Amino acid sequence: MIETLGTLGTVRVGLIVAFTLLGLFFSFVSMVGVLRLPDVYSRAHTASQADTLGAGFGLAAVALAVGWEGAGFKSVLLLFFIFVTNPTAAHAISRAAFEEGIVPWTEGDDRR
Amino acid sequence: MWWVADADDAGGPVTNDAGGPVTNDAGPTPRSTVVVPVEPSPTLRATVSHVAEAAADGEFDAIHFVEIASWRDGDPGSDDRSAEARRVLERVSAWAEADLDDADGDTGDDVTVVSALIGADEYLFGPEDYVEVLAEYAGEHGADTVVLDPEYTPVGNTTLLQPLEFALSNTSLSVRTAPVGRPTRPERLRSEATGVRFAAMFGLSLAFYFVLGDPLYWFDWVTGVATATIVSITLSRISFDADPAIPRTPQRLVRGAIYVPVLLYEIVVANLVVARVILDPRLPIDPTLNRVRVIVGSGLPLMTLANSITLTPGTLTVRARDSDLYVHSLLPWAREGLFDGSLERWTRFVYYGRSAARLPTPRERDDHAILQGPDATEELPIAAADGGATGDDAGPEAAADAESGTGDEGVTDA
């Protein structure tokens, strides 16, 4: 069936697969980070960054899959929105932690 | 006794008082002359009080309030602007006189208050031009100190203040910023409602509505216009700091479009580095909290920079306090990158163009500090760090923070 798509379609399918796998990989990194890292600040790193990139790749794959009609535009909008709000939310959370007086973990601290 | 001097008068401030500026007795301690650049700002009144108080305590024997003209005489509308500037100067001088009269200090009476409008005979561009004019004036009048209003924004450009401080510190003048509180956040979040802002907000929300809906269906027009009206009424005063202007706003959008691929590239590269560290079984991280002072102005540029820093892996903006960013870094590599200030440079490029991008980096300005670990150069500004109270008993630091209102990030992105 892939022959009927033409070269452009094949490239698009390839990109969808690649983007989805990249999205899964970065979301996995984000999960490992949130589970492994020692304190709320360093967890916020992966939560805001790796996860944003993971979600970005996932949504880019979706945008490619649904095409450039209304729905594709919506997923691009969603992508943009996540790129703006995710770091802001991570900032708000880490700032709340800072205001509560949680001292960032450093080398040699035994709480993990 | 005070004078409003005319910039057109060649001889500087003209005295219309018998005594002239040298009325003070030669006191035992040599007191100095201070120059205060003024502009209408929310903290101007407090700055004037601070300077008057210092003078009453014997620190200064003459206060020169100067308004640096961002226009040139002969420009269309320059007369109106000069007149407006003189009104500000008169008001400031009157405040200073009143404060000096109120002060108990016995020296309060001999303090000379002078005001002048300077720099109107040429165009001033960067902070260097401002500093040059200011230093020239200070030299003419034997002033050796400059006190800056923390909200001083020449030409309405907030990014100028810090470069101004920086450039001033290279002259022989001693510089300090008046330690006065800023207005609380609710006042700062709300800006004036203008027709342009309303129209821009209306257009944006309607466009967003039609992206989700169908612009060819009449019912979507009815609901869309109604929604956009409600949104613009409630949010147009919060979403915009300044009116969208024709050359500036499209320029920023174009430069932003250049920035986005650069940022994406940085994000991907840095993400790979951090991914390797996180997936490493030994977890070789070395997290510290750092402070970096950035020159980007407040509001939307600061939010852009803080979010860019957060998006670039290894660095996370924990708090934005005025122009000090407290950034948590996961790796020394990310920390060094932060101090090199490439993101700061890009943000300045997006908002103010190429010339602003060339300002020195935080490392060159020495405006950075590590707050934790063996390399720490500054103390951690956190209550629990020094064994102080936490939680419901907020320390003085927290109270000061509540006052200073660090709501810079609250500006919405619309």
Add this chain to the structure above:
Amino acid sequence: MTLVDATVVAGYTVGDFLLLAAAGFVVLAIGMLYRAVKGPTMQDRVLAVNVLGTNTVVILAILAAALSEPTFLDIALVYALLNFLMAIAISKFTVERGGVL
């Protein structure tokens, strides 16, 4: 919607592949749930729930593509908005004086 029906490998279509990816995201979300339950601080939980929410948004979007249900994208949009609001609101109200953002 021909693209979703295109074969990737061994008779499986793009739609199947996307469904599998969605399942992968669900597994990752479950991993994140551990941090949301364990904590130890309130901020850790909020953070974990926020990441969970982002994952949910991606899952919804992928399902929209895989099942050819474009309306799922609208739900994802609303979910993203609510997710952001949740993080901001909890950060604000768990701190004394609520000076966040």
